[in-house]
Amino acid sequence: xxxxxxxxxxxxxxxxxxxxxxxxxxxxxxxxxxxxxxxxxxxxxxxxxxxxxxxxxxxxxxxxxxxxxxxxxxxxxxxxxxxxxxxxxx
Numbered sequence: 330x331x332x333x334x335x336x337x338x339x340x341x342x343x344x345x346x347x348x349x350x351x352x353x354x355x356x357x358x359x360x361x362x363x364x365x366x367x368x369x370x371x372x373x374x375x376x377x378x379x380x381x382x383x384x385x386x387x388x389x390x391x392x393x394x395x396x397x398x399x400x401x402x403x404x405x406x407x408x409x410x411x412x413x414x415x416x417x418x419x
Contacts, residue, residue, distance in 0.1 A: 340349035 337349065337353060340352060343349070344352065
């Protein structure tokens with residue numbers, strides 16, 4: 330929020346030059362702090378790209394985990410079949 334020249338003069342007239350200067354300084358400081366808090370389109374795009382990258386990583390990790398489970402199940406099935414064949418061929 331930038332105070333217009335007329336607004337500054339009105340404050341000076343109502344409060345005095347020193348008090349108006351202090352108040353204007355406070356308002357301008359709050360304005361700068363508020364501007365730092367506002368997310369820009371660039372900030373939002375960066376966040377979107379980071380989230381997409383994280384989702385891709387999680388997706389790849391999930392696929393890897395599924396492949397490990399499938400491999401373990403196949404090995405388990407092979408071991409079970411081998412044990413059953415050994416049992417029935419005696």
